[in-house]
Amino acid sequence: MxxxxxxxxxxxxxxxxxxxxxxxxxxxxxxxxxxxxVLRLAKLTANAAPEPVAKNATLTVTGKLTLANWATHKYAGYSGRSVKLQFRKKGTSTYSTVKTVTSGTGGALKTKVKATTDGYWRWSYAGNTISSAAKATGDYVDVH
Incomplete structure (x- = not known):
């Protein structure tokens, strides 16, 4: 091997x-x-902007899905994967899926949502036969 x-x-x-x-x-x-x-480790990042944001304004959530490349000993963008955008309202502990997007070139993730209440935004990837599942750390957004 x-x-x-x-x-x-x-x-x-x-x-x-x-x-x-x-x-x-x-x-x-x-x-x-x-x-x-043996699964290759997947990683996710998340960033929601602008912060803070006005109530009912558009929020842009970006991120990147990467996958360990054992040949190069680096992480590389993982494109063409189904990734869920999730939201958790302030004061709660459960995330809910808002929408699903496909990772683009270099593993890029980007979507727009309406900001209605304070809470945490993150990306979640289920994994597949060669890669682990991954969840980004939630990015807190204050809605005014």
Whole structure:
């Protein structure tokens, strides 16, 4: 396996256990004791502007979705992915999805929403077969 590329994230890995001993003296042997996937880490950023904003004015929420590139040892933009814009009202603990957008060139995210109340805006990505899920830190916006 080439561990200097991104290919380990596209296959299923197997755990071999030649022998596992139990506390009661029993034991088991298995060629394939389990499976797992190695996922490339995804990251998200979020920024809502302007801050503060007038009630019912347009708020622009931007961000970037990036994915670990094991070949270059850097993060690169992850385009063409479905990413949810979420909002959490001040004083609450639950985010709700407002809309879904597709990440653009370089993983860029941008959309416009109406600002109606104080709260936190963030992007959320569900992940896929090669990448982890990711959530941006919520960006608080004061609405006047």
């Amino acid at each position: 080439d561990f200097s590329s991104n290919s380990p994230a596209s296959i299923t890995w197997y755990v071999e256990a030649s022998r596992v001993n139990a506390n009661d003296g029993d034991w088991i042997s298995a060629d394939s004791a389990g499976t797992f996937k």
